[in-house]
Amino acid sequence: MSTSYQARFRVWRGDTGGGDLQDFRVEVNEGEVVLDIVHRLQATQAPDLAVRWNCKAGKCGSCSAEINGRPRLMCMTRMSVFGRDETVTITPLRAFPVVRDLVTDVSFNYAKARQIPSFVPPRDLLPGEYRMQQEDVDRPQEFRKCIECFLCQDTCHVVRDHEENKPAFAGPRFLMRVAELDMHPLDAAADTGLDRKRTAQDEHGLGYCNITKCCTEVCPEGIKITDNALIPLKERAVDRKYDPLVWLGSKIRRRSSAG
Template identity: 60%
Template sequence: MPQAHLKVWRGGNDGEYVEYDVEYEEGMVVLDVVHRLQATQAGDLAVRWNCKAGKCGSCSAEINGKPKLQCMCQMGTFEAGETITIAPLKAFPLIRDLVTDVSWNFRVAETMPELKLSPPDADGHRRMHQIDIDREQEFRKCIECFICQDVCHVIRDHPENQSVFAGPRFFTQLANVAMHPLDQNPSSATVAHGFGLDYCNITKCCTEVCPEGIHITDNAIIPLKERRVDEYYDPVKALIRKISGKK
């Protein structure tokens, strides 16, 4: 059996990297190896995980410096004998080992607008066409692994922005509401509010790391920015509004 050389963060903020050699089998992912490490050498190694199938978004970590899901990182992608460094997400307060306090994300979730749908048709059905919900369904693939939140430099490097900036995960949620064919929220609750969208400088790291392949920047953030331009910055639209006297 091949051996993996792991370097894993152990402890809290005053912890350190500890090196381990762990045997593994072909076809395993990093999380399998971490589990084997846990069962054989480090019984108290703290790691979050649930489905081990890339569907729940629990096992986020930074592997060789890149934010990833441990369950979706195949051992075959490493060179033989390569040191694999596994660190906790760095944008969030460390609890212990590979587990961080991601509660900020849940606090942001409370502030996001809720969908307010127009009433159903007389027969009790709501009619929406597939072509009108394709975009929103892409956003709803989100598994809330918070890797996009972790990699986003707006909060990763400047935690003080957490009070004004919702982060990529919540921009997809905002786009879901803003683009919903039946939603009745006023713009002041969605696009015009913005949730710190202006802080994003579209450097696209969120899109690069998204394990679900959601085009966060191109399909959520930029379209939202463009909707804000409609409201505030479009010279032609402003002129038309002025002439027609409409708000």
């Protein structure tokens, strides 16, 4: 029995001026992923089809798209998850402006990344003298598995459905970055007057997140963005603002460091 078959594909074609879905029938072979089929489509029927990709190994995050309405990496979505009689629809990331076909302008994310102040090393420690418990290493290390595919940004309804929120909301990927730095036991941002919990709330829109966990569901690296980053960050932001003991402790520490 042949393992090859003809699959029905609908692929969005267009640019900033608009576009529409086009129908194709493309050969599929055993073990292939959606990106293989897109490449075959380029080679045989649509040589001008624009698609962004690089590693084809699920590590560069370049080939993000929406497949049957779900944000996915094309290189990590096996054709075997679809029925042979099923039409596979591929569209560009909906949360970001289309450049052409399946390529979107994700510069919004790089702009947000630049707004996050970087790690602040302790003044009294030299390089090579940093010491951390393994437990403290493990917590932020999970977040460093991020491959910048921006699927979490795309599926977050605060970004996806409300363009007006973008100036005030960093999105789950970059709130996770704030959480990673805030959890880091050697981050000395507070000594410089930078309160990461306050900036998460006031400058990066932490309050917009209503923890639906849609970002976690689409993460190809399996990062528990909501449970391990966003919820803990929200808890610490609330403690800082409303818990009188935490507030008093912060004032005492600030006065002691100033002295």
